[in-house]
Amino acid sequence: MAQKNIVIVGAGFAGVYATKRLAKHFKKDKDVTITLIDRHSYFTYMTELHEVAADRVPEDAIQYDLQRLFARRKNVKLVTDTATTIDREKKLVKTKHGAYPYDYVMLGIGSQPNDFGTPGVKDYGFTLGSWEHAIALKKHIQDVVRRGAEEHDPAKRKALLSIVVVGSGFTGTETIGELRDWRDSLAKENKLDPSEITFTLMEMAPTIMNMLDRSDANKAERYLLKKGVKVMKNTGVVGVHEDHVDLKDGSTYPTSTLIWTAGVKATDEAAKFGLTQARAGRIVVNSHMESQDDPDVYVVGDVSFFGGNSDRGEPQIVQGAEASAKTALTNIENKMAGKPGDVDYKASYSGFMVSLGSRYGVANLMNIFHLSGFFAMLMKHLVNMLYFLQNYSGYYFFQYLMHEFFRTKNDRNLMRGHTSRQGNVLWAVPARIFLGLMWLVDCAGKVSGKESWFLDKLRLPFDWLQPATTSGASAAGADATSAASGAAKAAAPAAKTVFSLSYQYGKEPMMVFDKMPNWMYTITKAMIPNQNVAFFMQKSMTIIEILIGLALVAGLFTWLSGAVSVAFTVIFCLSGMFYWVNIWMIPMAIAVMNGSGRAFGLDKWVVPYLQKTFGKWWYGTPKALYGSDTPK
Known part of the structure; x- marks a missing residue:
């Protein structure tokens, strides 16, 4: 087979779509080269221009580098240049800096705003x-x-x-x-x-x-x-x-x-190619997407004018661009296979979606499903992500997820900012919830039943709180009990404890402290001198632990809850009531203090409200202008 050249001018929605599919179709045919020419080295995701203009996403978020899009397509040649004309006699696409031979050319140079000559x-x-x-x-x-x-x-x-x-x-x-x-x-x-x-x-x-x-x-x-x-x-x-x-x-x-x-019209460059134009400068094509001036020149996307369905031409939208490109590339493939290139254009509009900011939109899917709000926006995102999958670009699929859901500022995404914040606090949410549940589960047995800490029954293991030994028969009984206990201990010696940061089957975990340090003993005895105070402390500590658990699960006052978790854990360790295997609570509590309550938690609203309220109370309201002549 002689060398065949397909030249595509314009790396817009239609041009990228056609190049991807032609490259895949001819990937095993070394005699076919597809040349994609565009004045930029990137494809602009035009339907997101408003997001850049309104500072929702970074400026380069809607630029998709052509090299990244076509790096694995060895039969695609990328040219960054401006096409100036088509020499149909010599079958050359001429650019400012070169010329490229073609057997078939696809022109998809897009559109531009139309001000209809309105002054100013x-x-x-x-x-x-x-x-x-x-x-x-x-x-x-x-x-x-x-x-x-x-x-x-x-x-x-x-x-x-x-x-x-x-x-x-x-x-x-x-x-x-x-x-x-x-x-x-x-x-x-x-x-x-x-x-x-x-x-x-x-x-x-x-x-x-x-x-x-x-x-x-x-x-x-x-x-x-x-x-x-x-x-x-x-x-x-x-x-x-x-x-x-x-x-x-x-x-x-x-x-x-x-x-x-x-309004929009064909780009001004459309007039330079010497092809018949219709309203708004669009180039006239037949139902096969062939220019009416040359069957080897196909025109697709916004710049093409097919009047078979409407005297206004097809809508200048992404679905129309890709449908026209599909018709053109199918006919090119058929012609190169020696078949008739007579596949007709078929309008296929599966729906329309309009976003009104980052959180609200309306959508009409197949004229059956009418969505609004969250679900309309979710559908728009899914369609955009499907676009990258259809064009075999996992890299930009990932980038889209990042700039639409995880790297946005000021809560401007579909999830109302829950999935985005500076730092990686989102990934601390599972740790926050788990830590909160740990407190609640641990307190479950302390709330009701015979083991409840709300009964006036001593639960704290401090020796000075234990009742004194009685005399007489009771003492004899106590001695007998002590002797029996001692005999039992002698018969069954305590298992040797093993230092570990995780439970090991068959091993006895080691306490952080076997007994309280002397200084801690003195402080604790002064704070809890008798059983009445101990009963109060048992109940208070249980309530605080429950509140910590609820606050962490709900993401409320997370910094304070994390700090109290650390303090309680340290106290438990020093009191001889804590194992090394549970020491993970300290670093986890410190980790969740880094604002994790602002992702899927109440702190997202409570903390800014408190900051605003107390800030206004303390500092007043900052203004750009101060003085009596400030416009009201």
Whole structure:
């Protein structure tokens, strides 16, 4: 077989999907080379741009290096360059720095925001069509909020702290939801009242989120309104300025942050390839995803326009991109096998999911299951993780888990921060719960029954608390009993104790101290001089042990509970009541003191509340501006 070259231009969802599957299909065919060309060395997970823009995940969290994605695919050649044109006569894909021969080419260069020529959007507005756009928007918001916190003029302050999103499609709604999620931590960093930072969603249509089922869209709208987002329908933006926007009805709206998400179009580069274009600059294809100008040139993803199902073309979403790529790669495989390349495009949309921040979303699965809140977000995460598994990338599957669940800041994840915190306190949770259960189980026999420590029966083994020996017949009886006991001991000598930090079968564990040190003896005797005090101490100690156990299991006042666990264990050791095999309680109690109650524990809410309450009582409320002219 002669050498065959498949060139894929664009490492977006469609390009990566096609490259992965073509590489697998031809992995045993050394005569086939797949060349993937992109101006970046990484694939951008575009559906998470809003998470970067709103500082939920690190900036590089949505960049997936192409080398890592295709390292095991020896038939894939990666090229970091910008494709400039396709020479269809010579069958070359030309780039700024080279040219690559092809038998078949797949063009998936994506889309970009469409501002429809609205004045001022390019100069003063922000879009969210690339990783660079997300970074620029994040830095801008951090800057205007910082400036707004220090601004004395009420009008300027309002504009600086007002964030407006135009367009209620997937990008617009997810962006404003994520930004609203960021509000509280952003306000705290700048010593602001969170309510001063406002959010507005503007939509030209009479309803918002029109890509969703109406009931799902209404749920999402109610959630945004509940969160204080202002929703303005039938509102057209006709001009953008540095500190305000012009509306279609002739009014103005103050804002220094206008985010335009009201439309998309094919990238400007699409016009350079000399192929027929339709609305929004998209390249026209037939049902086989072939360009109508050349059957060896396939066009996939957002840049393609297939009008067989709608005069508006297919939706520019991930499912559409991958469906078009699947059609194109199947036809290429068939042609290379000498079969007709006549597989038709089939739209397959299994559902739509929209997140409104890190904890709430709505989802429509197969038009059967309608989810909202936790389960909708869980489904979105599962779909994202499935994407990495389908593309054979265990490495980025792991990275996704890390940045979405374990490395997030300010409780901004699906588990409301329980799975994420600086340090590894999450992994101390099982130890915390086990230690708490140990206290509770140990106290179970002390609470009821004949062995209860709440009866006025001496349980502490201290010699000065034992009753004095009686005289006469009782003394004779006691002597006889002592003699019998002595004979029994002589007949059955005590087993030799063995030092160990774990129980050994058939061995007698060693006490930490066989008897109390003299100084401890003196202190204890002074604190517990008689049986009445001993009965009180028995009951008090049991109650405290139960409280320690309950607090550790619930994750409440974990630092204090751990510290008391250590103190009690030390006291038990010094009192001659503790074995070496149980000394593990001390290091475990110290370990759980490192904030483990903040992961799946009540300390997550109680400690910050106490810190806030006592901090405000002691220090007052920090502000960015002090003085009588501070805007109210």
